[in-house]
Amino acid sequence: MYVLSYLFIVLRPNIAPVTTMLFGLTSVLLVGWMNLADFSRLVDFNTMFVLIGMMITVSILKERGVFSAIAERIVKLGKGKILTIVTLVYVSIFFLSAFLDNVTTILIFIPILLYICDISGIDYKLVTANAIFFSNLGGMTTAIGDPPNIVIYSASRLSFVAFILYLMPIGFLIAVATLVVTLRDMGRVDLRMEEKEQYSTPSRVLLMLIPFGLVVFGMAFHEVLELELGIVALFGALILMFSERKSFQEIASEIDWDTLFLIAGLYLLDAAIERLGLFLPLITILKPFARSVLLSVGVLWGSIVLTGFLSALPVTMIMLAVVKKLILYGASTKLYWALALGVGIGGNLTPVASMCNIVGNNVILRYKNERISFGEFMKASLKPVLTGGIISSVYLLLLK
Template sequence: MVKQIVAMFLFFLAYYVILSRSRRTSVKVFLLGLIAAVLKLSEGLTTENISRVVDFNTIGLLLGMMIIVSVLKSTGFFQMASVYAVRLGRGNLRRTVSMLAVFIAILSAFLDNVTTLLIFAPILFLVSDAAEVDPSKVLVLGVIASNVGGMATMIGDPPNIVIGNASGLSFASFIVHLAPMSFLMLLISLRMLSSVVSVDRASEAGLKRLAATNPREAITDKKLLLRTATIFVATICAFAFHEALDIDMAFIALLGATLSLIVANKSFEDVAKEIEWDTLFFFMGLFSLTHVMQELGLLSGFASLISMVRSRSLLLVVLVWLSAVMGSLLSAVPTTVVLVPVVKYLIGLGYSTHLWWAIALGVGLGANLTPIGAAVNIVGISLLKRFTGKSVSFREFFQTSFAWVLTGLIIASLYMVVMAFVGW
């Protein structure tokens, strides 16, 4: 009983740290995970069993993709893509922001969405400044596009990586089941532009000057870009066939990362600053705490409570909304790590694997509701403060995205019911 009380205390303390957005959140969560190991709250929490506690397939996949993105970033690829998006807008603000949102969504589906926003945020602010519109509104649309794009694939955002590795579902199945919803929600977010962004013709003159920039000037090393892009495409293709190849996705990502470093003539030290170490250690700490909660039977009680919903279709809807609410308040990654063992328990009782898609959609959509819903939200707001001196309050962010999230959750609920009905 003492172990359960201490475990719950550490677990809820970790969530308090996350919600309070205190400094060094990842370090504190990792520390709490270490404390759980030192106190031996779980017999499995030892160095010999660490690979069963911490999902190193998730850690390796994230690390590998971060390295590839770092090398790709050094070639000027993202800057080129940003300028092309502005040029395609032809001086029209709504068209320009729409193109930027599409570019952000597509790249976020296959790259780390935080890195994607880091590259595109300055362009969003530049466009806002040139058109003399509120940059906070444009930023929120960029954040939504990043989250929506990340929701489309297994590697697009950390929650999907966790779900993919825990469920054993294939890379292709994520695209087949989640990409249609992602595409639909992207279209709806673009429709939001008419109500969120307005501009007169006179102020669009600045956009036309910006569109005259030559995108090819952004490329710093054409040969390296071609080589790294080839490795990146090959890595994505290998992800799609990883089941047939019988190779863990972490090994594929790390292989691609190592080859990228070799062709770029770089060492691990050269890209160390580009790797989001906070994210990796945050995962390790959270995995440890969740493992303790699971081993002590504390999460099975939560799962048993959810399993009281007898209707399988209703259970899918409940999970969509539950994961969305939890994700918006507790952040997407912690919510996913907690719900994964719950879903495993329910599937063990005979429920359908559709439950995985329910939490993926719920967390993916709910992350857009609040400024703390996902890491990309927090990063985007900090960039807004740094570049423009403006900020987005909790209320402003909520008001901007509420109608979109509510619409998405209703559609996702119907989508899940239909999916379960037809056995897709």
Template sequence: MVISVYPLIGALILILLYTLLTLEIAHRTVVALIVAGLVMILNIFLHFTSFRELIDSIDIDTILLLMSMMIMVSVLSETGFFNYLSSKILGKYFSKPYTLVVVLTGATALISAFIDNVTTVLIISPIVIEITEKLRVDPRPLLIMIVFASNIGGTATLIGDPPNILIGSHADLGFMDFIYNVAPAIILVFLAFIIVVRFLSRDWFHDFYSKVKRVSLGEVSYIAYIDKKQAEKVILPFLSVISLFTLEDVLGYPPAVPALIGVALLFILVGRRINIEEVLHRVDWTTLVFFAAMFMTIKGIEKLGLMHEIATGILSFSGSYIVLMLMILWISAITSAFIDNIPFVMTMLPVLDEILVHLNYNATPLYWALSLGSCLGGNGTLIGASANVVVAGISERHGYPVSFSGFLKYGMTVMILSIIVSSIYLILRYG
């Protein structure tokens, strides 16, 4: 009876963590560090685990992969490559609003599959605002579409969204595993999204069509500067990393290895023109520390027995494998719409470990359900994903505030549609 108190304590700590993260009383990294310290003290006092075991729970592969990709994206962004690409698309298709949306969201989804979502929307959003302001069209619907496309595209690959990096590292799933199993679902989700977005934003499209007839190409054309020589040198290591990712399953190395090789090749090719201190300064160390603190927090809560209790509860409600898979998908989506999907996935991974102990068949599709649910669920609300909040901030600074309810009007529809498509895909392929 006494032992059952500890999972309850773990649950209260988890509720405290999510509440503080949602209310944003302090920076999420500060919150994670405080809770990690609390969990560490509690576990050591109860002799459930040691300081060394909690430190060892930090997934160095994930940290190194994120750090390496941040360095490469930072250097490539400085060349003007992404601004140039986006501006060319906008300049060519501005007179065809729906085609523009399809091309722009398609490009955003593709870029987000290989670059983190926040970086992608930071690159594209200012250009979208500039073009729509010249047309005197409200930029908010298009900005929201870009966010949706970014979150959808990021789900397709191992490196597209942090939850996938966590899942891949934890379950020993490689780059090509995600390409084979998750990317087909994302293609279907994106096609459904492109169809429904025309109906969701029909008033905006009508306004766009009426305004664009009075504007010439010269008034909206905007070609960003690009240092082509520098960009070519940076793109080569980047493409090398992507190529090495595809060979993970054959050669058997973790995802961090190709990323580190790419960074080394990058410094060899353009090292003289890079200020290493500035590059390292642009690495989002705050996020990396957040990850490290969360790894320790979740490990400590797992030691308190909470994950075992959650797994037992899920298994008791799921009558079949398909029901279990769909439960994980929908629970992940609904939860991730309201809380940060990174701590949620960190919480669910040890829960899945407990569930897998009781299964006698291939349970890998459960990880695909977790990936699809946690990543696509971020489209549900304004606070569901970091990219959503970033774009809302950019829009507000330009005089176009995005309300929670305004985002919800589009977001919940897109999220539910995405999860329905994902459900059908999972049932047909793994049911």
């Protein structure tokens, strides 16, 4: 059932959430977990609440034009210079993806980049593929940046601040290196785009950032407040819903139920496999190397390669079960950072490596009637992925 689930994830991603949940539910029933009390232990509802809360928050901010206003300001700051605007867009995607859903940032900025490409003659496939790379890299740098990190955060019990301290600096360094490679590949473009004369940001848009800022503050200090991250995210979302007079029925369509079903199904599958001991052979092989400084590098590169072809979230769930056991046997907790870096960088390898890639490619198809092919995507991604992997390897070897 595990193999079947992954085949559906790779080959039929449109129905993968349903099949994964179906196979996951069947698996736990077959191994003897028969009641709902068991399910509450097997599925990490803290992770689920974080995802639901952030999805609702992002949906309301998007509806109120917060992200459109940010995009307009970026174009204004670029003063019509194409490469400057593209660079600012990439930097904005990186930092916004650290605290928002990657898919949202891609949905906002890819149309802007396609417009820039139309008037400048730059290769739109290269420009938009790079935007996806920066979104995945940004999502890698915080505990709430993307679903894999949320899962790692919840399982590791490491602090929200620790994720920023350990992943943001290296993520930013990788992003800078990727930017250098990217701009060199794009070459020199001296064209300018026409600037709008007036940009105005409604005061209501600015006010909407206040509750979002409070949510981020609450997440950063949730341990001091003795609150679970999921409760903070859900509480912030409910405050926004109340302030906007939104019913749950109105907002429910904006929640990505497919992702929630996929994650829940993967939790159930992993629980069944762990109960049957199917991970034990791999753990037994790696156990003698638990204290080796090279183990984290192995986890990093294994995650990069597997993520490229199996997708980020499933690989996170597989590797997390192994990493947790190795840490119990004396391995360093930096294996969590190796996994987060590997999944984040590997998410840039192929067009099916993360949900952000799939959605971004669908947006390009809608505007251009043509996708970025598997080969074209890998041609654009190979140098950034190798660069990120090498930088991360050095970082992990130096990390105490």
